[in-house]
Amino acid sequence: MTALAPGTLPKSSPRGNAARARMLRSLLPALSLALVLMAIAWLNPRAISYFGFNLMLNLAIPIALATIAQMFVIAGNELDLSIGTFVGFVGCVTATWLRDAPLIGVAVLLGSIGVYALLGALIHLRNLPSIVVTLGMSFVWQGLAILILPKPGGKAPDWLLAIMSFKPPYIPFPILAALLIAAIVHFGLMRTSYGVILRGSGGNAAALRRAGWSLLKTKIVLFALTGLFGVLSGMALIGITTSADANIGNGYTLLSIAGVILGGGEFVGGRVSPIGAVIGALTLALAASPLLTFMHIPPDWQVAANGAILIIVLAARVLISRRER
Amino acid sequence: MASVRMLLEKPWLWSFVGAVLVWVATVAFTGGYGAGGMVTAALSLAVFTVIVGIGQMFVITLGPGNVDLSLPANIGLASAVAMKAMGGSDSMIVVGLLAALACGAAIGAINYLLIWALRIPPIIATLSASFIIQSVDISYGRGLQIKPPPGFADFTNWQVMGIPVLAMLTVVFTVAAALALQRMIYGRSVLAIGQNIRAAWLAGVNVGRIRFLTYTLCGALGGIDGALLAGYFRGANVDIGNEYLLASIAVVVIGGTSVAGGKANVPGVWGAGLFLVLLLTMLNTFGVSAGVRLVLTGLIIVGVITAAGGEKAVR
Numbered sequence: 001m002t003a004l005a006p007g008t009l010p011k012s013s014p015r016g017n018a019a020r021a022r023m024l025r026s027l028l029p030a031l032s033l034a035l036v037l038m039a040i041a042w043l044n045p046r047a048i049s050y051f052g053f054n055l056m057l058n059l060a061i062p063i064a065l066a067t068i069a070q071m072f073v074i075a076g077n078e079l080d081l082s083i084g085t086f087v088g089f090v091g092c093v094t095a096t097w098l099r100d101a102p103l104i105g106v107a108v109l110l111g112s113i114g115v116y117a118l119l120g121a122l123i124h125l126r127n128l129p130s131i132v133v134t135l136g137m138s139f140v141w142q143g144l145a146i147l148i149l150p151k152p153g154g155k156a157p158d159w160l161l162a163i164m165s166f167k168p169p170y171i172p173f174p175i176l177a178a179l180l181i182a183a184i185v186h187f188g189l190m191r192t193s194y195g196v197i198l199r200g201s202g203g204n205a206a207a208l209r210r211a212g213w214s215l216l217k218t219k220i221v222l223f224a225l226t227g228l229f230g231v232l233s234g235m236a237l238i239g240i241t242t243s244a245d246a247n248i249g250n251g252y253t254l255l256s257i258a259g260v261i262l263g264g265g266e267f268v269g270g271r272v273s274p275i276g277a278v279i280g281a282l283t284l285a286l287a288a289s290p291l292l293t294f295m296h297i298p299p300d301w302q303v304a305a306n307g308a309i310l311i312i313v314l315a316a317r318v319l320i321s322r323r324e325r
Numbered sequence: 326m327a328s329v330r331m332l333l334e335k336p337w338l339w340s341f342v343g344a345v346l347v348w349v350a351t352v353a354f355t356g357g358y359g360a361g362g363m364v365t366a367a368l369s370l371a372v373f374t375v376i377v378g379i380g381q382m383f384v385i386t387l388g389p390g391n392v393d394l395s396l397p398a399n400i401g402l403a404s405a406v407a408m409k410a411m412g413g414s415d416s417m418i419v420v421g422l423l424a425a426l427a428c429g430a431a432i433g434a435i436n437y438l439l440i441w442a443l444r445i446p447p448i449i450a451t452l453s454a455s456f457i458i459q460s461v462d463i464s465y466g467r468g469l470q471i472k473p474p475p476g477f478a479d480f481t482n483w484q485v486m487g488i489p490v491l492a493m494l495t496v497v498f499t500v501a502a503a504l505a506l507q508r509m510i511y512g513r514s515v516l517a518i519g520q521n522i523r524a525a526w527l528a529g530v531n532v533g534r535i536r537f538l539t540y541t542l543c544g545a546l547g548g549i550d551g552a553l554l555a556g557y558f559r560g561a562n563v564d565i566g567n568e569y570l571l572a573s574i575a576v577v578v579i580g581g582t583s584v585a586g587g588k589a590n591v592p593g594v595w596g597a598g599l600f601l602v603l604l605l606t607m608l609n610t611f612g613v614s615a616g617v618r619l620v621l622t623g624l625i626i627v628g629v630i631t632a633a634g635g636e637k638a639v640r
Binding site for chain 2: 136139141146267311
């Protein structure tokens, strides 16, 4: 702890301590990712290479996009329990209509983003619990996915396959994509004035309303953004797996919530971090399968690893927050 | 007239009205065939939703953010534990039930331990716990092919004059739960915490203990449910509890319990449980495909929630 620039802060002043704790707290997501990477490097040094990262982070892009999607609803103090089945639905549309009839495919995907916007409006206008509404919607998306693609199959459009198998020089594509996603969302949500309003709708809705902003609009925008990134996540997933299955995204609901929380997000108060969320998603993607494989732990325990990481990081956060007081 | 209006204002009434409407629609479709059998089947299936629904109701009543997402994993693990403890022999039924109860209660206690020690929202705590429980179950229950003891399987399917005995016992249990909620210090404390946790604390309610008891109770009910499900469906299964995440939350909300906490409704859980089961029966009778059934179930749940509306924000 003292390693963090001990000279620059006044010795043992309460404010200095608090600032240090806050900095440590915001570094926590990056620290946990570094820890997982170090463990992998120690267990299998050859994995830390261009090809190693390409393989290990194969599924990190869709997970990161789903996590960003979840982050937008969480920024507005809501929760989306349907994002997993929505990603599956998008996957089925991508592997069928988007390839065979691109116009219909695009229309359906845009329409589904519109459905998300409508859900946001409904939840705001009727003051509904988002957990229940999205749990209900998860059945709808799953049902639609089964109707579109009753059996696993379909094929990703060629242009999507080409994008997802892009091999840039030196930097593995998943890392490049993660950086790009984090940078774009960070700029949009943290550095623009409407981004502040969006986060404010989760932080202090009453103050925003009194200042004349439409809470209905912020809720619609947040849900539409969730839909947009859900669509991107589903498309990215199909670009990697090349074919679809109605259940392909089911695990993403819980992964995305875990990713947001790992990345320093909070359930209430509009406290979220796009960069943290992407880092959280990468940590989960790395810890769940490559790390366990290198540690010779059977895949049965993959899900448990996610839970354990979540608990460890939250425990670390509690320890740091105590110092913040 | 006044009593009619009072009855209409009961929030649980609508779930029963819905259940009856769905039943009438199905019976009209079949031309009266199987009307009684449908009630029997609905009662025996609704039992499982009602048991976890009551547990989830107590948790949700604790206030915003309180929800137990670990129920499906809990049910799955408890079903395996119960079947292993019973080992297929009638003499071990009670031991198996107690094992499932203890397993569920332990999971509930761990859930609260995480919430308390890490000071994290219950959603994340029960979510992390459910990840770990799920893995334990996959690892422990792999290739577990133990059938329930014949006596236990018969008991879970036992009917007297077309009414499942399990349903009768569950009615007794729900009456007890309603009494506990409205007439006992424990239940009143749960409601008080849900209405205003700080006021409850200032009034001398031992908030930590009540929350601990509530999560443990919910876990224990999940455990018992797992054992009963394994008996009814003749075998444990990792995925046996999957549908009970949505179902447990849905019956609580449709039944008129406030998601914002502090207002619970026990009869509504029964009404909503019957409504959901009858809805599935109706869609199956109409012969719709699995995809359409899922879509309609989801839309109806969203529709019911929208019609019921949320509370006006208190903040």
